[in-house]
Amino acid sequence: ETGVTQSPTHLIKTRGQQVTLRCSSQSGHNTVSWYQQALGQGPQFIFQYYREEENGRGNFPPRFSGLQFPNYSSELNVNALELDDSALYLCASSLRGAGGNTIYFGEGSWLTVV
Amino acid sequence: AQSVSQHNHHVILSEAASLELGCNYSYGGTVNLFWYVQYPGQHLQLLLKYFSGDPLVKGIKGFEAEFIKSKFSFNLRKPSVQWSDTAEYFCAVNAITGGGNKLTFGTGTQLKVEL
Numbered sequence: 001e002t003g004v005t006q007s008p009t010h011l012i013k014t015r016g017q018q019v020t021l022r023c024s025s026q027s028g029h030n031t032v033s034w035y036q037q038a039l040g041q042g043p044q045f046i047f048q049y050y051r052e053e054e055n056g057r058g059n060f061p062p063r064f065s066g067l068q069f070p071n072y073s074s075e076l077n078v079n080a081l082e083l084d085d086s087a088l089y090l091c092a093s094s095l096r097g098a099g100g101n102t103i104y105f106g107e108g109s110w111l112t113v114v
Numbered sequence: 115a116q117s118v119s120q121h122n123h124h125v126i127l128s129e130a131a132s133l134e135l136g137c138n139y140s141y142g143g144t145v146n147l148f149w150y151v152q153y154p155g156q157h158l159q160l161l162l163k164y165f166s167g168d169p170l171v172k173g174i175k176g177f178e179a180e181f182i183k184s185k186f187s188f189n190l191r192k193p194s195v196q197w198s199d200t201a202e203y204f205c206a207v208n209a210i211t212g213g214g215n216k217l218t219f220g221t222g223t224q225l226k227v228e229l
Binding site for chain 1: 208
């Protein structure tokens with residue numbers, strides 16, 4: 001049990017639609033990241049939020065956007081869905097600070113785009 | 115940018131066999147290193163981590179890993195695997211570049227342990 005909760009767990013969307021995925025970070029964690037894990041691959045970093053601002057972004061187009069709220073919960077929004085967006089979306093939380101940081105993952109949201 | 119290589123994509127072992135999964139990374143600076151495990155249908159779980167200090171780290175379920183800085187490696191080991199270790203294993207690196215926590219994952223190793 002990591003204390004990171006995500007919703008919904010599964011959803012199906014049609015190509016061109018928009019989707020919002022939600023994440024509640026572990027208590028006390030001020031940094032949230034989102035990852036995309038396609039079938040048979042390792043997770044790929046989408047972006048990270050710290051103190052409600054984007055703080056690093058991977059190789060994903062602008063139609064992937066996010067928000068972090070004052071209570072450190074977060075949303076991932078994907079516009080104009082494409083078939084290749086079908087994947088497991090993972091939220092991860094951590095406490096940003098000096099030295100090492102352990103990153104904890106939620107169970108993920110399975111998105112299928114048809 | 116950092117990258118992570120996991121050399122074994124699929125490994126099949128018999129119960130009680132010893133396990134070593136290779137992981138190499140490319141980044142010249144300070145790194146944090148992790149091994150995560152993903153059991154079928156479950157989320158990523160942290161097996162072990164290295165931040166600093168003793169390069170031999172021990173994790174849960176009898177796993178250990180050794181950080182060899184000169185080889186940019188962080189191989190995962192277990193002396194005797196069990197059927198319940200069947201899972202996918204991911205090596206990940208967090209390059210320490212000013213406080214951000216961004217993990218770069220390898221492509222994963224699918225381990226199957228046969229009875």
